[in-house]
Amino acid sequence: MMRVGVLTGGGDCPGLNAVIRAVVRKGVQEHGYEFTGFRDGWRGPLEADTVTLDIPAVRGILPRGGTILGSSRTNPLKIDGGIKRIKESMGKLEVDSLIAIGGEDTLGVAQRLSDEYGIKVVGVPKTIDNDLSATDYTFGFDTAVNIATEAIDRLHTTAESHMRVLVVEVMGRHAGWIALHSGLAGGANVILIPEQRFDVEKVCGWVTSRFKASYAPIVCVAEGAMPRDGDMVLKDESLDAFGHVRLSGVGEWLAKEIEKRTGKEARTTVLGHVQRGGTPSAFDRWLASRFGLHAIQAVHEEDWGKMVALQGTDVVRVPLAEATARIKTVDPKLYEEVGVFFG
Amino acid sequence: MMRVGVLTGGGDCPGLNAVIRAVVRKGVQEHGYEFTGFRDGWRGPLEADTVTLDIPAVRGILPRGGTILGSSRTNPLKIDGGIKRIKESMGKLEVDSLIAIGGEDTLGVAQRLSDEYGIKVVGVPKTIDNDLSATDYTFGFDTAVNIATEAIDRLHTTAESHMRVLVVEVMGRHAGWIALHSGLAGGANVILIPEQRFDVEKVCGWVTSRFKASYAPIVCVAEGAMPRDGDMVLKDESLDAFGHVRLSGVGEWLAKEIEKRTGKEARTTVLGHVQRGGTPSAFDRWLASRFGLHAIQAVHEEDWGKMVALQGTDVVRVPLAEATARIKTVDPKLYEEVGVFFG
Amino acid sequence: MMRVGVLTGGGDCPGLNAVIRAVVRKGVQEHGYEFTGFRDGWRGPLEADTVTLDIPAVRGILPRGGTILGSSRTNPLKIDGGIKRIKESMGKLEVDSLIAIGGEDTLGVAQRLSDEYGIKVVGVPKTIDNDLSATDYTFGFDTAVNIATEAIDRLHTTAESHMRVLVVEVMGRHAGWIALHSGLAGGANVILIPEQRFDVEKVCGWVTSRFKASYAPIVCVAEGAMPRDGDMVLKDESLDAFGHVRLSGVGEWLAKEIEKRTGKEARTTVLGHVQRGGTPSAFDRWLASRFGLHAIQAVHEEDWGKMVALQGTDVVRVPLAEATARIKTVDPKLYEEVGVFFG
Amino acid sequence: MMRVGVLTGGGDCPGLNAVIRAVVRKGVQEHGYEFTGFRDGWRGPLEADTVTLDIPAVRGILPRGGTILGSSRTNPLKIDGGIKRIKESMGKLEVDSLIAIGGEDTLGVAQRLSDEYGIKVVGVPKTIDNDLSATDYTFGFDTAVNIATEAIDRLHTTAESHMRVLVVEVMGRHAGWIALHSGLAGGANVILIPEQRFDVEKVCGWVTSRFKASYAPIVCVAEGAMPRDGDMVLKDESLDAFGHVRLSGVGEWLAKEIEKRTGKEARTTVLGHVQRGGTPSAFDRWLASRFGLHAIQAVHEEDWGKMVALQGTDVVRVPLAEATARIKTVDPKLYEEVGVFFG
Incomplete structure (x- = not known):
């Protein structure tokens, strides 16, 4: 009998529970496996902290956001003896293999466990930002875009x-996918993304031309977008009590610049964590469920070191290494295509 | 033939268009009246700035947020010769009477125009904050509460x-109705309102006890809520480019205090203008439509100086003076009733 | 120590779980009571079928539709020895008093148990149709209206x-509240309610005049609405496998009549159970929660034979007998008021 | 100067306005073209019935369902002299080329106009059912799936x-995509699609096993799904006043069979036109907008007889002939994959 461990790492994302289910x-039902849920990402196997994971445990969780397993950013590679402790836990708990659901960091760990330490791992990609290069889309992204679009509406x-x-x-620290999709879908008049530093004067030009046409402008800005001239100073408060950088700030800064330069009132809304919580969209439930089905199939076929991925309408498998090789940013040509709606 | 002027003043609110329609x-249809739309609140009659307002103009606007008439905070009582200019505009445009849709400020002006200057005015109350004392509810409030509740979910x-x-x-500068209703409906573990200064230590106690029960807490705070000990310093940035106070700030401040005092990570979401935009809820469309029907009926009956109001399920009329006499704040007994859900 | 039984009877309704919680x-928390959940309405105490009901059992149920206690239409007054069996169950289970949450039927039983058999009962009114006369609104109604309005949009x-x-x-067999509110809020061009038989020719007149204005009409009809001339024949299939009348039918019938008489294509959508399922609106969560708080307060004050009710913004208590005395139908004056939007 | 005609044909679909915009x-903005809107699909060019189509005409239409151009099922190939009249209209109105937005029928006409009659046409695929083979997805489908999923929730x-x-x-007469996606996303316990005749006994088996696990089953059935044994008789009313077949019926029929065979109460909800109306989802707005941008680019490049299509995340062009060659049905392997969730 096979016993499979499951963990979710990194920021939460609508659809995690659909994968687990x-x-x-x-x-x-099909393979007669048993499961061990690990709590809070890599902390679970590190500390042998587990939760029951069977059919009753996954009932009713499909439409629920978050993750019933909890999550964390714990990185066992940065902990002395971390790998050894994971192996010991798995041995003690008779867990044969692992399904790791997470983003760049979580999958990066998974890849090294697989490639360097021979642990049997299958990965499932997860990032609200949609910036993993090996898959067309990640679940959670569509939900975030829908929430942001509704707010812009x-x-x-x-x-x-x-x-x-x-x-x-x-949201979007390094990639502007949410801004691009929700900005377009919401009919924003300016969309600013981290991939391309923006020119405040040009933004103000679009704003002004919009007012001339007797309409009021909406500016959709990714949290990681930066002005071209580099004159944006992050607020002191941009470090939280734990010393993490809080990248919120560009929205408020930009509103002030626009007020100063155009003489028009400007207000900022920071959507924040509302974008990543709550019930997943139908697309994300579909994608997450299919990712889950294919991940366990990969386990069944003992196809270790792989990650499931969406290509077109097919779910395929790619090496974990590919997933974490480079971030998927917005193609300048796509950004330019959408630019016809600015102003 | 009667010609009626219509204007919307103050902050926008879902349901304004339903009233106008x-x-x-x-x-x-029933009285054969003609209408003149005044643009941007009291600025419209001040500057004789008008917009066509007939059956085709109001088609399809029922589900749309905002106001097709535009709005402003212009106060003719603070402008030299303001009243005279309004009277002149009305005379020139052959506008016999006015329906003024707005909050405390707009209705305060309406009341003085009616009582002191003999202008024929009927008022329709509007405040997203639900803090007008003469009516059980104002339209826009239910929409805001639904949006905030969905965010908390x-x-x-x-x-x-x-x-x-x-x-x-x-939202809620002076009254905590949105915080109270959405906090309760969303299952928040702490609700803080402007009517009662809060004790940060007590808040931290609730937060800690929630974690002890293995659940994570949601704190719902009105923008106007203040800590008991008065040690909250408003950020410098709390003045915008026009010198208006921005009351955003308590949420971020509180998250930092909680982090500092409990050692738990805390994050803030400021819902902002999302709460007041977009399509009205069914209740707000119902209430706003009925307010509109009753306001024109008051015009028909020449019942000047009155405001429509909801009492139970009835729409009644009250003197405009009553509407603006005092703000409707949260009754301490109601706040206490709801307190059973804290912690 | 007091032990209180809780049951939910009749059709389900968003907000039931909020009451229970x-x-x-x-x-x-405030009175130190213990609770016994009875399963499936009056079937629970009849058969001593119970479910654990404590703080952990009510966690997370606030936003969930349906009822964790289950429901049924079992009527103990129609069962030989029903009352005796309820008393025995309560005795055996050491349940001192009952909170009965339900509509006309459930509360009717509650009233007789209280008045004739001395069982300590407090009632909480529940009807999706909003047709209980002793309360301004019942929870579930606002949710149904929002769903129907969104569909009409x-x-x-x-x-x-x-x-x-x-x-x-x-929905609406005997009262047209859902049709009236959602029809108005959705901008329907005709609203038909059970309280007033409709004239198909008049409906066709409104439909035709709407097309003349170059717009397409929406007709919102309550399931219980009937044509004036009585020529509507219920379909054979209107009895289900259990012999219950299915009142669906008027919508399809009306569409065909309209096609025949106006020569315009007509289509029907029957919203059905979608209106009564799923997460409650913010208003319904607020109302249901307050009803729950006041019901347990009535138990605490031993105010038996009463039902909580909404009057304006206050929750009050009325005799159970009042609640079931007569159905609250749409006032003809209100229906006429709204008629200005027809055509 | 180029003048481009635009028309929308067939059933309406959320996203049509986004394409037009x-x-x-x-x-x-980029090419300096002028546009002529044709009213009601092919009826527009047949009867030279046009509507102004410029920047102001497309303002604010992005989030609106339906089509500002109107639609119809008029087929000029079935009308004597239809092609000649279209050519004459285009000549008279100085329309150089056409963008035809529609499904199989509309694009079939477009293809013959292009291939056989030398009219310059570019196509944009549209089907709520997602059953066009040349594109991964069509806009409108995601919206329909979201609405159906929310109903199932x-x-x-x-x-x-x-x-x-x-x-x-x-919805889904010939292809089960909506049933498959919404059934999976909504956690339905049985999903029935037109591609595979179903066995009523097997359905009843799943229903019964679900009840044994103490849960109530949801059966999601496409309107075009048919029982294996062919014993379903369409109701007489399945023809509407215009002689069109109404395929509604399988849902009600199935509920009765389930009641009869399992002894459990069953109810039916027919979602109907609610699925195809109203504001498009963010994904559909994104896809429809990109389709529009690429269609006008094809006009600019004079790439006639082509249709835009989605392949992975790229918008490409394929011959119109390909689009209408065969319907895209659900792959039996995909249906089997999802079958793990049945019962």
């Missing part, structure tokens, strides 16, 4: 009523 | 997954 | 694109 | 509360 349903009417600029800051 | 539909799953505190700052 | 939270664009009539049939 | 924005709680079977009938 699919893995367990198919694993139990709402901001239009308030902007028009007061002839104000509304700046909406969305 | 109801006024025009009934006015034209989403934040739960992300809080649980990371065992973090999520602070959500909602 | 509030009852238990306040009962345990969607139907507009498809009606316009094809210049078709769209008939939407909503 | 993108075509016009890019055509005017709501039905779960009402099914559980009463331990009933809920049958939900979704």
